[in-house]
Amino acid sequence: xxxxxxxxxxxxxxxxxxxxxxxxxxxxxxxxxxxxxxxxxxxxxxxxxxxxxxxxxxxxxxxxxxxxxxxxxxxxxxxxxxxxxx
Numbered sequence: 001x002x003x004x005x006x007x008x009x010x011x012x013x014x015x016x017x018x019x020x021x022x023x024x025x026x027x028x029x030x031x032x033x034x035x036x037x038x039x040x041x042x043x044x045x046x047x048x049x050x051x052x053x054x055x056x057x058x059x060x061x062x063x064x065x066x067x068x069x070x071x072x073x074x075x076x077x078x079x080x081x082x083x084x085x086x
Contacts, residue, residue, distance in 0.1 A: 001034045004042050007054035022056075034058065
Protein backbone atom coordinates (compact mmCIF):
# COMPACT_ATOMS: atom_id res chain seq x y z
CA UNK A 1 0.00 0.00 0.00
CA UNK A 2 1.07 3.58 -0.61
CA UNK A 3 0.25 6.48 1.73
CA UNK A 4 0.49 10.21 1.17
CA UNK A 5 2.53 12.57 3.37
CA UNK A 6 -0.55 13.86 5.22
CA UNK A 7 -1.55 10.29 6.14
CA UNK A 8 1.98 9.42 7.26
CA UNK A 9 2.28 12.51 9.46
CA UNK A 10 -1.10 11.85 11.07
CA UNK A 11 -0.47 8.20 11.99
CA UNK A 12 3.34 8.13 12.28
CA UNK A 13 4.44 11.72 13.03
CA UNK A 14 8.05 12.54 12.18
CA UNK A 15 8.71 8.91 11.14
CA UNK A 16 9.29 7.12 7.86
CA UNK A 17 6.04 5.25 7.06
CA UNK A 18 7.63 2.54 4.91
CA UNK A 19 7.30 -0.93 6.49
CA UNK A 20 4.60 0.31 8.91
CA UNK A 21 1.40 -1.74 9.09
CA UNK A 22 -2.28 -0.91 8.89
CA UNK A 23 -5.55 -2.59 8.06
CA UNK A 24 -9.03 -1.52 7.10
CA UNK A 25 -11.88 -2.18 9.47
CA UNK A 26 -12.27 -2.15 13.23
CA UNK A 27 -10.24 -3.71 16.03
CA UNK A 28 -12.43 -6.83 15.71
CA UNK A 29 -12.07 -7.07 11.91
CA UNK A 30 -10.24 -10.00 10.40
CA UNK A 31 -9.01 -8.04 7.40
CA UNK A 32 -5.33 -8.62 6.68
CA UNK A 33 -2.60 -6.26 7.84
CA UNK A 34 -1.04 -4.34 4.95
CA UNK A 35 2.52 -3.04 4.75
CA UNK A 36 3.27 0.48 3.56
CA UNK A 37 5.70 0.15 0.66
CA UNK A 38 5.99 3.78 -0.44
CA UNK A 39 5.04 7.36 0.36
CA UNK A 40 3.65 9.79 -2.20
CA UNK A 41 3.27 13.54 -2.20
CA UNK A 42 -0.04 15.05 -1.11
CA UNK A 43 -2.61 15.51 -3.88
CA UNK A 44 -5.60 17.81 -3.68
CA UNK A 45 -8.69 16.08 -4.99
CA UNK A 46 -10.98 19.06 -4.67
CA UNK A 47 -10.41 22.78 -4.73
CA UNK A 48 -6.79 23.95 -4.69
CA UNK A 49 -7.87 26.24 -1.83
CA UNK A 50 -8.56 23.26 0.47
CA UNK A 51 -5.92 21.50 2.52
CA UNK A 52 -4.70 18.08 1.39
CA UNK A 53 -6.41 15.10 3.03
CA UNK A 54 -5.07 11.78 4.23
CA UNK A 55 -4.98 9.28 1.38
CA UNK A 56 -3.79 5.75 0.79
CA UNK A 57 -3.70 3.57 -2.29
CA UNK A 58 -4.19 -0.16 -2.46
CA UNK A 59 -4.30 -2.14 -5.70
CA UNK A 60 -7.86 -3.09 -6.68
CA UNK A 61 -6.73 -6.69 -7.24
CA UNK A 62 -5.79 -6.90 -3.57
CA UNK A 63 -9.11 -5.41 -2.46
CA UNK A 64 -10.98 -8.02 -4.48
CA UNK A 65 -8.69 -10.78 -3.18
CA UNK A 66 -9.12 -9.75 0.47
CA UNK A 67 -12.87 -9.01 0.51
CA UNK A 68 -14.37 -10.17 -2.78
CA UNK A 69 -15.49 -6.61 -3.54
CA UNK A 70 -14.55 -3.13 -2.35
CA UNK A 71 -16.34 -2.34 0.94
CA UNK A 72 -18.99 0.37 0.97
CA UNK A 73 -17.74 1.80 4.27
CA UNK A 74 -14.66 1.03 6.34
CA UNK A 75 -12.77 2.04 9.43
CA UNK A 76 -9.02 2.09 9.86
CA UNK A 77 -6.73 0.34 12.36
CA UNK A 78 -3.09 1.51 12.36
CA UNK A 79 -0.26 -0.14 14.27
CA UNK A 80 2.64 2.06 15.33
CA UNK A 81 6.29 0.99 15.60
CA UNK A 82 5.89 0.14 19.27
CA UNK A 83 2.71 -1.90 18.77
CA UNK A 84 0.24 0.77 19.91
CA UNK A 85 -2.90 1.11 17.87
CA UNK A 86 -4.45 4.44 16.98
